[in-house]
Amino acid sequence: MHDKHLLPIPAGDLLYEAASVACLAPSIANTQPWRWSVGDGTLDLRADRTRQLTIADPQGRLMILSCGTVLHHASIVLAALGAAATTQRLSDPDDPDLLARLTITGLHQVTAEDMRLHHALRTRRTDRRPFLGLAPLPDEVIALLCNASIPFGVTAHEFDAQQTGMLGLAVQSAAIIENHEAAYREEAATWTRRDPSARDGVPPASAVAQVARTVAVRDFAPAGTPGLAVGPGDDRYTTYLAFSTVHDTPADWLRTGEAVSAVLLTAATLGVATSVMSDVVEIAGARALLHAAIGPDGYPQLTLRAGVNESAPPIPATPRRPAAEVIGKN
Ligand SMILES: Cc1cc2nc3c(=O)[nH]c(=O)nc-3n(C[C@H](O)[C@H](O)[C@H](O)COP(=O)(O)O)c2cc1C
Numbered sequence: 001m002h003d004k005h006l007l008p009i010p011a012g013d014l015l016y017e018a019a020s021v022a023c024l025a026p027s028i029a030n031t032q033p034w035r036w037s038v039g040d041g042t043l044d045l046r047a048d049r050t051r052q053l054t055i056a057d058p059q060g061r062l063m064i065l066s067c068g069t070v071l072h073h074a075s076i077v078l079a080a081l082g083a084a085a086t087t088q089r090l091s092d093p094d095d096p097d098l099l100a101r102l103t104i105t106g107l108h109q110v111t112a113e114d115m116r117l118h119h120a121l122r123t124r125r126t127d128r129r130p131f132l133g134l135a136p137l138p139d140e141v142i143a144l145l146c147n148a149s150i151p152f153g154v155t156a157h158e159f160d161a162q163q164t165g166m167l168g169l170a171v172q173s174a175a176i177i178e179n180h181e182a183a184y185r186e187e188a189a190t191w192t193r194r195d196p197s198a199r200d201g202v203p204p205a206s207a208v209a210q211v212a213r214t215v216a217v218r219d220f221a222p223a224g225t226p227g228l229a230v231g232p233g234d235d236r237y238t239t240y241l242a243f244s245t246v247h248d249t250p251a252d253w254l255r256t257g258e259a260v261s262a263v264l265l266t267a268a269t270l271g272v273a274t275s276v277m278s279d280v281v282e283i284a285g286a287r288a289l290l291h292a293a294i295g296p297d298g299y300p301q302l303t304l305r306a307g308v309n310e311s312a313p314p315i316p317a318t319p320r321r322p323a324a325e326v327i328g329k330n
């Protein structure tokens with residue numbers, strides 16, 4: 001069936017559902033910098049610049065990357081519901097915030113993988129604790145993670161031990177430079193100490209205390225008490241990946257977000273714990289170090305840590321804004 005009019009329920013209802021569930025996607029500091037509009041069989045995605053981190057992310061790279069994660073999440077929901085949809089990535093100089101359009105084209109034969117990814121989307125969490133695994137992730141698992149980014153034209157590069165050391169230094173220098181700046185500290189405080197009614201930001205409940213490790217994780221409870229115990233892990237066998245693109249345009253940032261979503265959800269289907277790290281790409285010098293570490297062929301857009309932590313206590317869900325605030329009608 002290739003006609004949206006033959007769907008058993010209205011396309012607009014399906015798209016509203018997809019947009020609302022997709023908001024479980026990860027975003028920089030849980031800013032949820034997106035807006036959806038539902039039309040007749042189409043769902044438009046826009047960046048919400050009022051939610052941009054203007055100090056940490058002045059270009060809006062991580063804002064658009066975050067919009068890519070929500071775009072990919074929406075496509076996963078539609079697939080699991082059995083709706084065939086196309087994704088158009090848009091680039092209109094007169095309307096730069098309009099990023100993409102999903103269009104329902106008919107019915108889709110749901111696969112087991114669609115269902116696994118959809119389930120993962122509802123249960124995935126950012127895990128900032130040191131991972132416990134006593135051995136490296138199997139090569140087969142790392143290949144599954146890296147391959148998930150290929151359809152988006154994004155490379156996921158695995159760090160070897162030496163590159164991991166360099167990543168650690170780059171992250172450390174980025175954190176020193178950022179925390180030295182009052183405006184950065186103020187912006188970080190804004191998004192880590194939110195009024196609960198805003199239903200956004202990173203709550204202390206999902207933060208972890210600072211501990212010595214090869215690659216530090218950003219401190220999300222600088223003035224408060226982190227909610228997660230460090231646990232017995234020490235990140236000894238944690239795998240680090242860098243996502244990179246051949247160019248460095250908004251279209252590349254959007255596709256990186258889609259790739260990151262695909263990799264995070266694939267990891268979650270395998271029980272692999274993850275967290276992404278952007279501090280190292282927020283500071284030009286640290287990003288250049290990373291660029292040198294992974295080779296000159298691509299612009300690093302984001303890094304990710306992955307490992308085994310299934311025995312650790314569950315992480316509470318971070319809040320999301322109500323669907324009605326984020327989804328409008330055309
Ligand atoms: C572009 C981007 C950058 C992020 N940067 C960091 C980071 O530097 N450190 C970190 O611990 N988490 C980072 N995160 C994870 C978000 O803080 C997290 O997704 C958000 O708080 C929602 O929580 P959840 O992933 O558990 O749903 C980032 C996420 C995205 C999409």
